[in-house]
Amino acid sequence: MKIAILGTRGIPNNYGGFEQFAEFFSVFLKEKGHDVWVYSSGAHEYQEPTYKGVQLIHCKDPEHKIGTIGQFVYDFNCIHDARKRNFDIILQLGYTSSSIWRRYLPKKSMIVTNMDGLEWKRTKFSKKVRSFLKYAESLAIKGSDHLIADSIGIQEYLKKTYGVESKYIPYGSTVFKDPALSVLNEYNLEPQQYNMLIARMEPENSIEIILDGVVQSGNKLPFLVVGKHDTNKFGHYLKEKFKDYPSIRFVGGIYNQNHLNNLRYHSNLYFHGHTVGGTNPSLLEAMGSNSLIVAHNNKFNAAILEEDAFYFRDADEVARTLENVDNKQDYTHYLENNTQKIKEKYTWELINQTYLDYFEETYAAFK
The missing domain is CATH 3.40.50.2000 (Glycogen Phosphorylase B;)
Incomplete structure (x- = not known):
């Protein structure tokens, strides 16, 4: 054809x-x-x-x-x-x-x-x-x-x-198979001693809700916000709002796929706040990168993750997850199930x- x-x-x-x-x-x-x-x-x-x-x-x-x-x-x-x-x-x-x-x-x-x-x-x-x-x-x-x-x-x-x-x-998507701790050195991070999100700086990606939850929880681990914010009005607003919280790091856009995969792989919690759309590529990439996922509770995310993630709708639920889930290795069944989904379905x-x-x-x- x-x-x-x-x-x-x-x-x-x-x-x-x-x-x-x-x-x-x-x-x-x-x-x-x-x-x-x-x-x-x-x-x-x-x-x-x-x-x-x-x-x-x-x-x-x-x-x-x-x-x-x-x-x-x-x-x-x-x-x-x-x-x-x-x-x-x-x-x-x-x-x-x-x-x-x-x-x-x-x-x-x-x-x-x-x-x-x-x-x-x-x-x-x-x-x-x-x-x-x-x-x-x-x-x-x-x-x-x-x-x-x-x-x-x-x-x-x-x-x-x-x-x-x-x-x-x-x-x-694919399963990420080549983790390298050396990538973390470029961001001054330790494995499983930071949390993160990757998203465009848009309100419907729940970034403000997630960061409000981070502040509310009092969690002191570094929290990486990956996404281009310097030319974005909402990004400027977020950076200004959370400027007094040094644990929240606006690192800008990262376009090196190996870096992104490693950051996801070695994170403790990975937040996915997308509320609009279908099968989001970044969610599948996180599933294939050994991420322990905390997703916005909507039918698009739930259809993909099923029971193998934590969910939130507001800052209170984000805070509770941060307070209660402090060791990724306690949830290896989530990680293994999501990896298997990538291999079998995606x-x-x-x-x-x-x-x-x-x-x-x-x-x-x-x-």
């Missing part, structure tokens, strides 16, 4: 979850003998025409010049180019800035859209933007032949809200094959 992947900034990945998936899946498809094309930003640092046998199409992307509206221009450029390529299948990753162009999608291609999370619930957006995102969500459903939900919660939401079926295929090989099987099944009917 001739397959295109739209909706990312391009590969190789140097940005985020969808880009990582696009890289792994496109290379997998190529190795299986399919003709694969990935649309990439003209501003991507990698400008070669191919990557590991995958064809790359670099489209003009003015986001760095004109801001968010540039995402809409980039997506239009990608869709406009796709009209002349005669793709069998077009996989769209997300819909935020592409669904308004749905009428321009090529009619002869089967359109499959990964619906991502509930973007319109993100409180960082204004009411007008959130209203648009809800509208964009409905357009994506109308403009797609098939939908993919990366969590059971999203699948149930699509069925209840729009009466549509979707294929549940979660995100993928390997990239399994996720990629599930996508391919779904493509082959649905395209046979589409033809």
Whole structure:
């Protein structure tokens, strides 16, 4: 089959979850003998025409010049180019800035859209933007032949809200197998003598709730806040609010995957406060990195972690967990169970094959 992947900034990945998936899946498809094309930003640092046998199409992307509206221009450029390529299948990753162009999608291609999370619930957006995102969500459903939900919660939401079926295929991950204590030296940390979180500085990631709980508990262990805060209004607010608590360390964004894996692996408690979205990549990475997880209590997180985590809804519950759980090794069954889930349910090989099987099944009917 001739397959295109739209909706990312391009590969190789140097940005985020969808880009990582696009890289792994496109290379997998190529190795299986399919003709694969990935649309990439003209501003991507990698400008070669191919990557590991995958064809790359670099489209003009003015986001760095004109801001968010540039995402809409980039997506239009990608869709406009796709009209002349005669793709069998077009996989769209997300819909935020592409669904308004749905009428321009090529009619002869089967359109499959990964619906991502509930973007319109993100409180960082204004009411007008959130209203648009809800509208964009409905357009994506109308403009797609098939939908993919990366969590059971999203699948149930699509069925209840729009009466549509979707294929549940979660995100993928790996088990981290090469811990190195030397990484901790760069952060002046001791194994299992610190707690942490990794998140974008956004209110719906429960960062303020978690840090309020840290203060309330009186826990003196270092608490690492990993996420870019210096160019973010909410990040500035958090850093100012907690400036008088030296145990809370805002270390900024860390983009070295080996460092992130080691920090998770050697932490005592790992907090995951995401409240919006489906199968969050960072949660799977934590599960595969020997993390003892304390997650926000919602159906998205619970569907993945099940009984193998601690949960919280407010700062009081965060504080109680910090007060009562002081030795990660007392909960090795949680760690082992989560590692096993990654091996059995969330390997990239399994996720990629599930996508391919779904493509082959649905395209046979589409033809």
